[in-house]
Amino acid sequence: MISNFIKTIMEEDLKSGKHDKIITRFPPEPNAYLHIGHARAIITNFELAKCFDGDTILRFDDTNPAKEEKRFMDAIINDIKWLGYTPKRVTFGSDYFDEDYNLAVKLIKEGKAYVDDLTKDEMKEYRGTLTEPGKPSPYRDRSVEENLKLFEEMKEGKYAPGEKTLRLKIDMSSSNLNMRDPAIYRIIDKEHAHTGDKWKVYPLYDYAHPLQDAFEGITHSLCSLEYVEHRPLYDWVIDNTNPPSIPRQIEFGRLNIEGTILSKRYLKELVDKGLVSDYDDPRMPTLVGLKRRGFTPESIKEFVLSTGLSRINSEIPFNSIDHFLMDDLKLKVNRRMAVLNPIKVIITNYPEDKIEYFDFPNNLENEELGSRKISFSNTLYIEREDFVPEKPNNKFKRLSLGAEVRLMGAYFIKAESCDYDENGNVTTIYATYDKETLSGSGFNARKPQGTISYVDAKTCKKAKFNLFESLLKEDDNADLPLEERINPESLKVVEGFVESAFDSTPEVKCQIMRNGYYSNDYESKEDSIVVNRTVSLKQSFK
RNA sequence: AGGACCAUAGCCAAGCGGUAAGGCAACGGACUUUGACUCCGUCAUCGGUGGUUCGAAUCCACCUGGCCCUGCCA
Numbered sequence: 001m002i003s004n005f006i007k008t009i010m011e012e013d014l015k016s017g018k019h020d021k022i023i024t025r026f027p028p029e030p031n032a033y034l035h036i037g038h039a040r041a042i043i044t045n046f047e048l049a050k051c052f053d054g055d056t057i058l059r060f061d062d063t064n065p066a067k068e069e070k071r072f073m074d075a076i077i078n079d080i081k082w083l084g085y086t087p088k089r090v091t092f093g094s095d096y097f098d099e100d101y102n103l104a105v106k107l108i109k110e111g112k113a114y115v116d117d118l119t120k121d122e123m124k125e126y127r128g129t130l131t132e133p134g135k136p137s138p139y140r141d142r143s144v145e146e147n148l149k150l151f152e153e154m155k156e157g158k159y160a161p162g163e164k165t166l167r168l169k170i171d172m173s174s175s176n177l178n179m180r181d182p183a184i185y186r187i188i189d190k191e192h193a194h195t196g197d198k199w200k201v202y203p204l205y206d207y208a209h210p211l212q213d214a215f216e217g218i219t220h221s222l223c224s225l226e227y228v229e230h231r232p233l234y235d236w237v238i239d240n241t242n243p244p245s246i247p248r249q250i251e252f253g254r255l256n257i258e259g260t261i262l263s264k265r266y267l268k269e270l271v272d273k274g275l276v277s278d279y280d281d282p283r284m285p286t287l288v289g290l291k292r293r294g295f296t297p298e299s300i301k302e303f304v305l306s307t308g309l310s311r312i313n314s315e316i317p318f319n320s321i322d323h324f325l326m327d328d329l330k331l332k333v334n335r336r337m338a339v340l341n342p343i344k345v346i347i348t349n350y351p352e353d354k355i356e357y358f359d360f361p362n363n364l365e366n367e368e369l370g371s372r373k374i375s376f377s378n379t380l381y382i383e384r385e386d387f388v389p390e391k392p393n394n395k396f397k398r399l400s401l402g403a404e405v406r407l408m409g410a411y412f413i414k415a416e417s418c419d420y421d422e423n424g425n426v427t428t429i430y431a432t433y434d435k436e437t438l439s440g441s442g443f444n445a446r447k448p449q450g451t452i453s454y455v456d457a458k459t460c461k462k463a464k465f466n467l468f469e470s471l472l473k474e475d476d477n478a479d480l481p482l483e484e485r486i487n488p489e490s491l492k493v494v495e496g497f498v499e500s501a502f503d504s505t506p507e508v509k510c511q512i513m514r515n516g517y518y519s520n521d522y523e524s525k526e527d528s529i530v531v532n533r534t535v536s537l538k539q540s541f542k
Numbered sequence: 543a544g545g546a547c548c549a550u551a552g553c554c555a556a557g558c559g560g561u562a563a564g565g566c567a568a569c570g571g572a573c574u575u576u577g578a579c580u581c582c583g584u585c586a587u588c589g590g591u592g593g594u595u596c597g598a599a600u601c602c603a604c605c606u607g608g609c610c611c612u613g614c615c616a
Contacts, residue, residue: 004555004556004557005556027616028616029615031616061616063616064615064616066615067615067616116614118614120613120614123613123614124612124613127612128612129612130543130544130545130611130612131543131544131612132544132612133544134612161614162614164614165614166614167614175544175546176545176546176611177545177611177612178611180612183613183614184614185614186614187614188614202614204614204615204616205616206616209616225547225548225609225610226609226610226611226616227616228546228547228610228611229546229547229610229611230611253548253609255554258553264616303566305565306554306555306565307553307554307555307565307566308555308564308565309554310548310555310556311547311548312549312608312609313548313609313610314553314554315554316553316554316566317552317554317566317567319566320553320554320565320566321566323565323566323567324566326578326579330578330579331579335576337576364574364575364576364578364579365578365579365580395577396577397577406575406576407575409575439575440575450576450577451574451575451576451577452576453576
């Protein structure tokens with residue numbers, strides 16, 4: 001499902017003949033990596049256009065040469081591609097600098113814009129406050145001729161940055177501060193990634209953006225809620241420049257994810273301070289981070305579409321994304337058994353020197369994925385929490401003394417006794433197996449208490465599991481410095497075992513998802529594998 | 543406080559005057575070679591108070607709560 005309220009607007013605009021084709025755009029400023037919040041904007045823009053057989057343009061908003069960085073451009077393109085979208089065109093805000101400039105000249109000629117000599121601080125003073133109106137700049141009433149000359153000189157580089165700006169003449173007493181003669185051109189003396197040193201004056205967002213939209217024929221310009229109060233200015237620019245088409249700005253709420261930060265500034269700070277390894281650290285909510293953590297583009301897309309959007313800033317628990325990942329992977333991926341916190345099980349009635357190999361499906365729900373061999377011997381490991389000596393209650397479906405469980409893909413075993421260490425922790429379980437109960441043999445004379453996974457101690461491989469927790473502490477306090485907000489447990493490595501069929505690596509890195517282990521060796525960037533487990537870590541029996 | 547926007551279940555979210563969709567989570571139950579998956583079932587009178595109306599989550603007023611706005615950032 002895709003945003004209803006925007007879709008409805010589009011439907012009406014099509015029906016009324018206002019537009020005959022929907023064109024949307026995703027306009028990132030190339031100064032950061034994309035995060036899941038951007039993914040929502042991307043998905044929304046592309047899906048909405050797709051609904052109406054329209055187009056979506058990727059436009060790099062590069063009106064400020066002081067901020068953009070070239071290296072982010074490729075990253076953004078890659079992320080969009082990764083999400084499965086292909087923009088109809090890739091454009092740059094700077095493509096329209098000439099038009100922007102000519103229209104500014106036109107506005108000056110119409111007496112709607114003027115060159116101001118006020119400094120930044122003076123301008124602030126003149127602007128007034130939230131409760132008091134502003135007062136007009138002493139330069140507000142310069143003649144058209146003087147303004148034209150001055151603006152021309154600004155363009156030619158006769159003035160230093162900060163010396164002069166071009167402002168719109170709107171209303172210094174408006175209750176909307178954005179309408180109090182907003183600056184639309186400032187002088188920046190920096191090389192621009194696209195236009196080189198051609199320009200000394202650069203348009204500001206509020207002026208450039210509506211024009212870019214209009215020049216590209218964007219019909220619906222989606223942005224976040226903080227631009228609501230910019231809309232009158234957006235419309236003012238459109239109304240006063242008579243561009244070739246009339247775009248409409250529509251705002252929607254931002255997406256927030258619990259336990260993490262979705263803001264360019266913080267993400268940058270995390271990286272700069274070395275609190276994470278880089279933008280693609282698997283704990284990061286960036287698209288590259290999520291990818292490395294094991295998320296698939298499909299799962300992110302489904303997640304985004306499931307949440308929908310409205311004019312509310314939403315705060316969604318991180319683990320609600322898990323469902324969509326598991327849903328996407330469950331039929332696509334090979335599954336393996338693993339044990340993170342092992343207890344040794346000795347099968348007392350199984351020959352000491354024997355190892356059996358059984359064929360077991362890679363994915364019980366999808367036989368197309370084939371099968372692999374799993375092994376069984378007299379020494380096994382099972383998960384510590386899969387054994388409780390005294391069966392705690394009737395809901396308990398794992399191993400306890402005197403009870404039988406099925407080892408997945410193998411035999412029933414019955415726990416006969418166990419050893420304890422000085423702290424009372426179980427060290428070894430002694431069990432017997434029943435030869436008749438081999439998985440797949442059709443044995444059904446008895447029902448086991450449950451089924452648990454295991455690995456064969458004689459053939460298994462050591463593994464490291466990365467356990468990811470919330471990047472921020474649970475009692476996060478935004479007032480603290482970032483260093484103190486980070487959850488020290490956000491990345492925990494646990495050593496355990498995986499079954500021998502765990503192909504190549506002697507050491508795998510697995511990442512915990514809620515109902516299994518999602519393995520994604522992010523260093524070698526290998527494909528993902530879900531590791532079976534009888535229960536999630538977060539869920540414990542009672 | 544001047545202005546803007548918003549307020550539907552634990553979290554998202556439909557609904558636009560005619561008597562509360564859906565997803566996630568949770569909880570029951572069935573099934574089962576993973577307590578998974580699948581399947582069945584349960585889970586809100588719409589921030590509050592007044593008003594308009596035959597009838598309101600939907601309109602109006604007030605209140606409360608949240609969020610945003612004083613860059614020559616986007």
